[in-house]
Amino acid sequence: MGLIELLGLAGSVSLLSGWRLYATVLITGLAMRSGWVPLPEQLQMLDVLANPWVLGIAAFGAVMEFLADKIMWLDSIWDAIHSLIRPIGGALLALxxxxxxxxxxxxxxxxxxxxxxxxxxAGKASARAAVNTSPEPVSNLMVSTAEDVATAGLLALAIANPVIAGVIALGLLILSIVLIAFVGRTVKRFFRRTRGPDPT
Structure with missing residues (x-):
């Protein structure tokens, strides 16, 4: 695996950790344990993901995340709790x-x-907080399911073709930054309207 492929794999795995850390660790670990991902020498450190204890904890976390992410506002609480955990997980996987x-x-x-x-x-959490303002729960469920499918699909692509997955991950990263900026501007406008005109 060359430098470009390694960068593509690292970028994809890091990005997906920001969405679904436990599922990313679980799927990658299962792929290694079953032999889908033959590890070159420089990636032998990742073999720890195939450890049964790591797989068990990742599976438990993935199930909890899957359920929490489908419930309006509970998903935002879950995101807030993982604001530090996901970036550290993504950094360690890339490392x-x-x-x-x-x-x-x-x-x-x-x-x-x-x-x-x-x-x-941050992009995921911002988008989900915006979706949660909708009174019906269907949009929340649809967005969460789309994130599940995108995570599994991009992770499978990262294993099969890291370069293409890296390009897609870069596009999704740019989209996440745009989402953060958009939601930030929307929230500012909302608070300006609710405050009303300045009495002075």
Whole structure:
């Protein structure tokens, strides 16, 4: 696996950690345990994901996240709790993918992986908070299901073709940043309207 493929894999896994950390760890670990992902020498550190204890904890977390993400406002509480956990998870996964013999690349991977996971998490949390303002629960369920499908699909693509997955992950990262900016402007406008005109 060359540098471009490693970057694509690291970027995809980091971004997906910002959406579904536990599912990302679980699917990657199962792929390694079943032999779908033959690990090159520099990725042997990721073999820990195939450990039965890690898989069990990831499976439990994935089920809890799946259920919490389908319930209006509980999803936002879950996102708030994971505001630190997801970026750290994304950073550690990206760190595990790069060559351990190159400290420079390790620092770069850790910073970019954590940044990508945080941006994806913030974009997801912002979008879901906006969706939660809708009085009906169907839109929340639809968005959550779309995130589940996108996570599984992009992770499968990252395993099969890391370069294409990396390009898609970059596009989704840009979309996440745009979402954060859009929701931020919308919230500011909302608070300006509710405050009313300045009495002075």
């Amino acid at each position: 595990a993918i790069v060559d351990p013999g190159d400290p420079t690349w390790q620092v770069i991977a850790f910073l970019l992986g954590g940044g990508a996971a945080f941006a994806a998490h």
